[in-house]
Amino acid sequence: MEGCLVNASRELDHPEYLLLFDGVCHLCHGAVQFILKRDPHGHIHFASLQSQKAQELLDHYKYLGKDMSSVVFIAHGQLYTKSDAILQVGRKLHGGWPLLSTLARVIPRPIRDRIYDWVAKNRYRWMGKAEQCMLPTPQIRSRFID
Numbered sequence: 566m567e568g569c570l571v572n573a574s575r576e577l578d579h580p581e582y583l584l585l586f587d588g589v590c591h592l593c594h595g596a597v598q599f600i601l602k603r604d605p606h607g608h609i610h611f612a613s614l615q616s617q618k619a620q621e622l623l624d625h626y627k628y629l630g631k632d633m634s635s636v637v638f639i640a641h642g643q644l645y646t647k648s649d650a651i652l653q654v655g656r657k658l659h660g661g662w663p664l665l666s667t668l669a670r671v672i673p674r675p676i677r678d679r680i681y682d683w684v685a686k687n688r689y690r691w692m693g694k695a696e697q698c699m700l701p702t703p704q705i706r707s708r709f710i711d
Contacts, residue, residue, distance in 0.1 A: 579618075580610035584610070587615075603658040605659065611708055611709050635650070636651065647682070
């Protein structure tokens, strides 16, 4: 199951925009920091894929690919993975990111996802792996769910 996956019929309580990320991945931590700086109104919230809440959400949306190799973005009850998740997040950021995200959609998803998979496969080797999940600072704590 790839891309825009499921619109769950029964609602599960979570923020309107929620990014689930690998909590021990340094590249993912950097991506979260990047998003925080470009989403000053705090629309996007975050949870580690390793968290119980993330697992409940993935079960709710019937997402079968529960490995840590894909970010998952939930927006308006729709679940997006891999490059679709990244492009959906980009549409919510300030600056030129919405335009860039829209333009990147002309690249066919199989090609985008192949690039995504290559980066995901190499992320620990390139950026390292933390011993534990990211701990948010007190000022951004409200944007993270457990």
